[in-house]
Amino acid sequence: GENVEQHPSTLSVQEGDSAVIKCTYSDSASNYFPWYKQELGKGPQLIIDIRSNVGEKKDQRIAVTLNKTAKHFSLHITETQPEDSAVYFCAASKKIGDYKLSFGAGTTVTVRA
């Protein structure tokens, strides 16, 4: 099955700085890569996703890049704000025949005011 590794496990940044989280995956057939944000006491929420036919996607202060050759993808948060403090999970799945997401272990991001 798919194995997703996520780094770092914790990340502390100064407000206004950028945060980068990196994930690698093992199954070259994976072609859907979502990122979830989990705030304290809540379920994970989808914040951005990328399909394998796209190398980069942006949504305001967040962006995701994908390198299918190297089998890694990254989440970039710019101009971090205190409300960005949360646990972030990357995930991977195949498009056809497999609707299971394999999640990374999560990154706890703390934005210092």
Add this chain to the structure above:
Amino acid sequence: DAGVIQSPRHEVTEMGQEVTLRCKPISGHDYLFWYRQTMMRGLELLIYFNNNVPIDDSGMPEDRFSAKMPNASFSTLKIQPSEPRDSAVYFCASSFLGGSGANVLTFGAGSRLTVL
């Protein structure tokens, strides 16, 4: 839509007792997933359904765990008998097959289970 609704939000029980967790998926979603989250193992997929039919239960830890989906708007996860190592947050999620064929998951708020 109110999103994925789970109950109870918190459950504290004693070892050996039966626990039933409930989930109402988003209307129109045809996939339903049960995940378990612990510090040690992260998010683990237990079982998922498509159109109320269980598709893959390979993540269910053991026979003490069972899940049902009697109709499109309701699912249960039952643990009988419960053990302290079952203590975790259990999430229900539902999804639809997006335009590109991707699996777009929406999670509920979770049920925090503590087995004493």
